[in-house]
Amino acid sequence: MVPEVRNVAQALCRPRKVARRPAPRWACLAATLALVAALAGMAPQAAAQRAQAPDPVAQADPADRARYDSAFKAMIADPANLDKTFAYAKAAIEVADYEGAIAALERMLFINPDLPRVRLELGALYFRLGSYEAARSYLTTALQAPDVPADVRSRVDAFLAEIDERLSQHRFSGSVYAGLRFQSNATSAPGGTGVRALGFDATLDQEYTSKADTNLFVVGNAKHNYLLQSLAGASIESTALLYYARQHKERRVDLNVLELTSGPRLPLDVPGLFDDGSLYGYAIGTYVELGGDRYYSGLGGGMELRALPAEWTNIRLTAESRAKQYHSNSVRPRNDQQTGFTSSVSLRLRQGLTENLVVNGLLAAARNETDFDYNDYTEYAVGIGLDYLFQPGFITDLVAGELPKDLPWATSVSVSRVLTGYGGPDPTVDPGTTRQDHDWRLSAITAVPISQSWTGILSLGRTQRTSSLPNYQYTNTSVSLGASWRF
Incomplete structure (x- = not known):
């Protein structure tokens, strides 16, 4: 698939990018301790501009990229088919296109909100991107669904505990x-x-x-x-x-x-x-x-x-x-x-x-x-x-x-x-x-x-x-x- 066509099509349903969390002995000792105290008041120097990260899809294994392109074509051809949308999301995760996977999974919830496993996967993806508040929102709502499978509940509890730890000071x-x-x-x-x-x-x-x-x-x-x-x-x-x-x-x-x-x-x-x-x-x-x-x-x-x-x-x-x-x-x-x-x-x-x-x-x-x-x-x-x-x-x-x-x-x-x-x-x-x-x-x-x-x-x-x-x-x-x- 031509990259430009793929990018335009994904942009139609992709959410906005999420904000991320962002001498004399005693004189020598005194100087060392003074330096420690001064360091506490320092502000870090502004970091140099980072080069834009390369497209993860372009760097993926050719076989994974082929499955990804095939799953994307199938989803576009039948957008109401949730199985095809979920298959594309899985293929996107394999090639590290996490934002593409998020777009697909969020569209699934728009069609059918009662999908706790999809909410779990969205929470895991936002967690991987460092967007912990967004991850917590999806994971919490996943537990509110009726008859949540035991394996889903266990994974959600583990993610929520890790998020609490990472957000704590x-x-x-x-x-x-x-x-x-x-x-x-x-x-x-x-x-x-x-x-x-x-x-x-x-x-x-x-x-x-x-x-x-x-x-x-x-x-x-x-x-x-x-x-x-x-x-x-x-x-x-x-x-x-x-x-x-x-x-x-x-x-x-x-x-x-x-x-x-x-x-x-x-x-x-x-x-x-x-x-x-x-x-x-x-x-x-x-x-x-x-x-x-x-x-x-x-x-x-x-x-x-x-x-x-x-x-x-x-x-x-x-x-x-x-x-x-x-x-x-x-x-x-x-x-x-x-x-x-x-x-x-x-x-x-x-x-x-x-x-x-x-x-x-x-x-x-x-x-x-x-x-x-x-x-x-x-x-x-x-x-x-x-x-x-x-x-x-x-x-x-x-x-x-x-x-x-x-x-x-x-x-x-x-x-x-x-x-x-x-x-x-x-x-x-x-x-x-x-x-x-x-x-x-x-x-x-x-x-x-x-x-x-x-x-x-x-x-x-x-x-x-x-x-x-x-x-x-x-x-x-x-x-x-x-x-x-x-x-």
């Missing part, structure tokens, strides 16, 4: 991950007894060498977005992280962490670089307990840039500054000497190679400053990893009916190298040697979907540190098994 999401972990060196202590003390060789008590142990761990993440109606796509984003680990034997390394962040997230387009990104400025509050005692508390701020410059490419650039207050106790009498200021920057890249394979890259650097040069350090990290999605048919066949076959399994492997250099020698350890640590960190994780919300997770990890001082040299291998629940 409040968005909640999160996850809880819990399990058991075994570590060959839970205390991150040296494997041997030979250490340095006051510049001399010394023997470490066996109590303080590496110890294997198991622990119970729980990780909770929650995120809340408050959508700013005055700025399309902008929100106030707040997160909470809770980590709890209780050792079976080595209770001195029980760990509790609470970290909160909050700040504005604004949409960001940079013509010529990317047209889908965001800028997030946030304040950070952290509280950490180790072995049941206060370890440190911190306050700071950060900036995060997220960008999707190309298909299957995701970039995240983060910069943070934190002031940390460490607390001494009878077990760690010199812990307060670590009080200071930490600045860090990291660049993370996710690049899809295929639909099932993603490569991850990491570059990071951090600088820690205290009043004691032997606690100052500069750290550099580089890492690479692979994520692979797959369907292990031989396993799902063995446990048929127990695991979902439509959700892929995921395996991730990664390796990173971390180099840490300290600012000067610690006289209580060795006044002639400055500490230098070199780490290898490896991990392998497999996630098995149990349902849409539940996932089983098996994790393996290994850290190997070499150091210029034997006091800080260690190796640790870990295995954990747990489950994650998303909400």
Whole structure:
């Protein structure tokens, strides 16, 4: 069919387009927090004009396009035949001509208003176009029809619940991950007894060498977005992280962490670089307990840039500054000497190679400053990893009916190298040697979907540190098994 003829004929019964929803440490910290506050009052820059989207019908598969043209001819030849009109609407949906499908379905309702399935399909189409109020109107009236089929009522209820969530200014999401972990060196202590003390060789008590142990761990993440109606796509984003680990034997390394962040997230387009990104400025509050005692508390701020410059490419650039207050106790009498200021920057890249394979890259650097040069350090990290999605048919066949076959399994492997250099020698350890640590960190994780919300997770990890001082040299291998629940 000639495109111009098709467009003119459809325009006779097509509705109007629907509107869519549319320096010194403390000085550096103060500047970071001021930048976060300033970001909250910013208005996003006007986006560059987008090129007009191409005709979806012209880009459709030739066979689908042929069925679409044939269904359109049949509808035009017999406009009173609802079956032919509905067939055309289905063909239009297959080629992504949603407005053409809407026009056809609305004409069906004009002929016969008592068609709840047609109202359902119209609601679904308007939902797909982002016209949620129009979608709600059709879906609500679909339920008012007498003798609504059960499957129609179920789909309508699901759509209405999703519309309520999308139109709300409040968005909640999160996850809880819990399990058991075994570590060959839970205390991150040296494997041997030979250490340095006051510049001399010394023997470490066996109590303080590496110890294997198991622990119970729980990780909770929650995120809340408050959508700013005055700025399309902008929100106030707040997160909470809770980590709890209780050792079976080595209770001195029980760990509790609470970290909160909050700040504005604004949409960001940079013509010529990317047209889908965001800028997030946030304040950070952290509280950490180790072995049941206060370890440190911190306050700071950060900036995060997220960008999707190309298909299957995701970039995240983060910069943070934190002031940390460490607390001494009878077990760690010199812990307060670590009080200071930490600045860090990291660049993370996710690049899809295929639909099932993603490569991850990491570059990071951090600088820690205290009043004691032997606690100052500069750290550099580089890492690479692979994520692979797959369907292990031989396993799902063995446990048929127990695991979902439509959700892929995921395996991730990664390796990173971390180099840490300290600012000067610690006289209580060795006044002639400055500490230098070199780490290898490896991990392998497999996630098995149990349902849409539940996932089983098996994790393996290994850290190997070499150091210029034997006091800080260690190796640790870990295995954990747990489950994650998303909400």
